[in-house]
Amino acid sequence: MTASVVMLSPVVPSTSLKDRYRLARYPLAHKGMSEVWPAHDALLDRPVIVKFVAATDLDLVRRFRREALLTARLDHPGVPAVYDLGEHAGHPYSVLQKINGVALSDLVAEHGPLPIGWVAAIGAQISSVLLAAQQLGLVHRDIKPSNAMLEPSGAVKVLDFGLAAIPDDDRYSRITQSGQALGTIGYMAPEQILGQPTDHRADLYGLGATLFDLLTGSPPFDDLTTMTTVRQQVAATPPRPATLRPETPAALDDLVHALLAPTPDDRPDSAADVYRVLAPLAANLPPIPGVLDESVTAVQAYAAIVGRTPPHHGATVAPVREPSDVELEQAVRQAEQMQAAGEFRAAARQWRRLAEHRARQHGDDDPQVFDLRLRAARTHLALGEHDRAVRQLTTLLEGRERVDGPEHPAVRELREEIARLSAERAGSLPLPQQYAPDADR
Structure with missing residues (x-):
């Protein structure tokens, strides 16, 4: 300074x-x-x-x-x-x-690494902001966890455009502040560190570093000194979050690794490409105690309808591709393997994800949608989440009664299962072995 x-x-x-x-x-x-x-x-x-x-x-x-x-x-x-x-x-x-929310840096400090669905949901929202900035030719140049906030509705706000520039507009292209780095070491792109021209891909680098932080609880580059941190950013092979968090989906691991590439040409071309990877992963979001509203907020209700609007012709963000039948069969086997290995939380999320894919193609009343949601609900029993499982089963019962009538065999069987679980919850019967949580979990 x-x-x-x-x-x-x-x-x-x-x-x-x-x-x-x-x-x-x-x-x-x-x-x-x-x-x-x-x-x-x-x-x-x-x-x-x-x-x-x-x-x-x-x-x-x-x-x-x-x-x-x-x-x-x-x-x-x-x-x-x-x-x-x-x-x-x-x-x-x-x-x-006025933004009522918590900075992502504070969120990680308090809760540790975030659920993968939330990492994807937050990243997808930031990438949509970067897409709007890209369309203006604007580069933020300081994307990092402390410059984004999560509101109680689950909405994300990107803050602090103090380093932003529009390279092609003389009114907004220059920024001179001798003695200070234009960005934050560990999150600023290598081309910023080296004083080279920047474009929207510098913001994608910052997003990649932010996603790494949200996934692992630590920055991707955080050495003992500023000099060694800079050296890692400019010359080292980008880290992979899966090395610190093995359950990171391969698509997300590959995306973060590509976003952190030292050379801009090796990063994704556009924020729209990043969005396409993150959006399908932003599903089955668990509650974050003390941060998110438990009830549906006005923002959520509004966004849910806007999200159904088909993109205009020529829109840069393509609709999410539905998986093929072969991919669905593979995903079902994967969920079954997770369940057999005692990975009940991951299995429940997989069952719900499969159910939502099937529902988009065939509607909520499709029998296979019912079966997939039933398997998801039962998996929560293995996690000891009895009340959550019974709530989901009750919702399924109401939907199945509406479609098939109260005397359908599947409806009667589900009604009896809910009654049995309610009795077990009251202590009159032991929990069946197939629902017992794994002893090591």
């Missing part, structure tokens, strides 16, 4: 900006040369975030204004909205949408 940069406190608590935005008593955070304050918009009666430049360096001020303009141009639900831009006591500020 140069000696000319002087840190100042731009405001005092409870300051009112434009007689409209009243700051809270304490700042929310200090991020580099910026201060972030919670505030209240008196005109529209809503909470907002106010971000100030807390320094007098002209380069920092220009960078700050550019960040606000670029963020405002990127109209995407995964990016906080910019409400206003102003100046107070010589310090520019922006007024942003």
Whole structure:
């Protein structure tokens, strides 16, 4: 950092900006040369975030204004909205949408490596933001876990466009800040480290490093010194998350490995290619206690319908390909092998995934869909998740009664099974051996 940069406190608590935005008593955070304050918009009666430049360096001020303009141009639900831009006591500020969520870095610190479905779901959302940025020619240049937040609805917001640039637009292409690295070591692409031109593939590198972190609980490059970390990023073979987390699906392991390639040409061509790999893996998402709402939120309800809308002709994101009959048979055998090996959690997810594939092709009332969901529900008994299994079985019973009637043999058998399990839960009968959890689990 140069000696000319002087840190100042731009405001005092409870300051009112434009007689409209009243700051809270304490700042929310200090991020580099910026201060972030919670505030209240008196005109529209809503909470907002106010971000100030807390320094007098002209380069920092220009960078700050550019960040606000670029963020405002990127109209995407995964990016906080910019409400206003102003100046107070010589310090520019922006007024942003308040995000209620947890940073991915804090999420991993608290919960450890995330469930694979959630890693894929988070990555797919970030890749959709990067796709929108790519369509604008915008490069974020600082994708990392601390620059994305997970909201209680499960939605992801990508933050901090302070290093963003549009290389083909002179108004947004230059960023000068001598003495500081333009990015975060361990997550910034090798071409950024080397001061070479960057494009959207630099953001894909940051996404790959973020996915590695979410999968393993640690950054892909984190050596004892900055110099050795940089050397690994620029010259070493990219790591594979499966070496630290063997259950990582091969498709996800290969994707992360490719995203971390030192040379941009060896990475995927587009965020759309990344999305196509991640979207099918973002299924059967388990709850994250204390982070996600347990009930269906308005955002989830809205997104569920939007997700059914077919893409327009020529859209860059192709629909997910359904597996062939041979692939489905292989997946069924794989689930059976998982169950036989005592990998009940993985087996349950596989059964549900197969059921959803079959339902998309043949509808929820298809008998094979029922059988696959039945196997998934029964697998939860082996995990000791009795209540969850009974809830799923009861839902299946209601659907099967509607289709086949209350006296169908399969309906009567399922009704008797639920009654028996309820009695066992009450303690009147021992748990049958076929449902007993593995002794070593």
